[in-house]
Amino acid sequence: MSSANQHIVSLTGRSKVASNKKMTFMERIYLPAIMKGFGITFSHLFKKKATIQYPEVTRPIAEIYRGKHVLKRDDEGRERCTACGLCALACPAEAITMIAAERKPDEMHLYREEKYASVYEINMLRCIFCGLCEEACPKEAIFLTNEIVPSDYERSSFIYGKVILVEPIDKRVDISKRQTPAVLNFKKDKNQSHNI
């Protein structure tokens, strides 16, 4: 071993310096090493298995997990999204598309802003769950939740429309965990109250 090698810092503490020294007889007949290998694999027969039996058992998911999106409603149950398209613009995977429409006088109780998204679609096969749409949204309309997008057999069924995305009025989705302290502070600002 040269002196230069001794200064190598091992981060794991497990690194070994490779050497090309001649193998001893015991090493050359391989059998002891093979037996050791058998011992290692055999011991694994009785180790705890890493498998999680999805879907009966699910892996614990953090509350701030970035999973399936939800389109939020406000306190009065009106859809918050104003179809500004900022989320679609921010999306690095170009997974979001929408069609804007104008709110009619008799739709005041349905949509919060004058302009709303009549069609709002996210392609869950394109989405990389980065959460940039959520960051871009000026209306706090879109959030990622800790729900997982289930698998399916058809590609077309992965394009989630408003039927899936908008939160049901009687089953509100709690997204407070995904709001950072900065956002929560921002909401306390009187000048921004129209946003809340």
Place this chain on the structure above:
Amino acid sequence: MDGNYILYKFILASAILLISLLVAMYSTLFERKLAGFFQDRLGPNRAGIFGIFQPLADGLKLFFKEEFMPGSADKFLYILGPSLTMMIALLTSAVIPWGNSIIINGVEYSLQVADINVGVLYVFAILSIGVYGIMIGGWASNNKYALIGAVRAASQMISYELAMSMAIISIVMMSGTLSLSEIVNQQHGFHWNIWYQPLGFLLFLVCAFAECNRSPFDLPECETELIGGYHTEYSSMKLGFYLFAEYINMFISSAMIATLYFGGYNFPFMDDLGLSHNAITMIGTIVFFIKISFFGFVFMWVRWTLPRFRYDQLMRLGWKTLLPLALVNIVITGFVIMLKNHS
């Protein structure tokens, strides 16, 4: 040769055929399960409890896969390849003594389909034909990878057959017979050959892995360089035949190891139990199958422990290590036999 005799042979042969197929079928599941366990996984467990229907599902899948034949392939040989492999894999089971005899109404029925006096030679003859299935399949596919795989298989088989037969010659010298049933009978009780031929056993075991194309000697089908080797161009049930034959070969090899070195159906204290001849035979057969299962387990254990050899390493091991060791073993055996005869 009366009708009774023919009927009994027929039943025995079909039973052994069925058992071989069944065992091969379930070794696939067993192997997948073990692979899972060795890797801290659970293995297939969705098709029935413990995945008990997994082999059926696999077989069904293979049946329904597209039947594909390369345009430039030789049609006849292409189909002959897997059929030959399968047939030859099943042929060896005829000479293996699966148990002692059963006496019904004073007539003795041996649990061996054919007790030929050259059993050992027969096994070797069949084994060497076995490589034809692979050669023909690889050649007929008209694919470079398949051909390389086939050539590798051929040279590997020839190299290791040599060391294997040399290892067995020591056994033949010791027992003075080529008949498998005779070899087993001489290992009565606990006088197993492994105690007298430990080196021979080790050589035979290593060669058996090589002959079965099992890891660490699975070079003919090594996925990393040859995509699948000789069965690259095969699909559907023809591929299934190749894969299935490998498991049958494994079963037969385990049976051969148990027969030659671990006393076959003999077990310790078999004379002291005071049971009837038939009962001892039954227990013996069960013991034999336990031994076979153990070696089946060893086959899988090795596969999931050792990495694949490089081709030059394989050849060096075969010619420069195993063959000389086998020769030394023969010399030692001969020497010991001579000393014994003189004293």
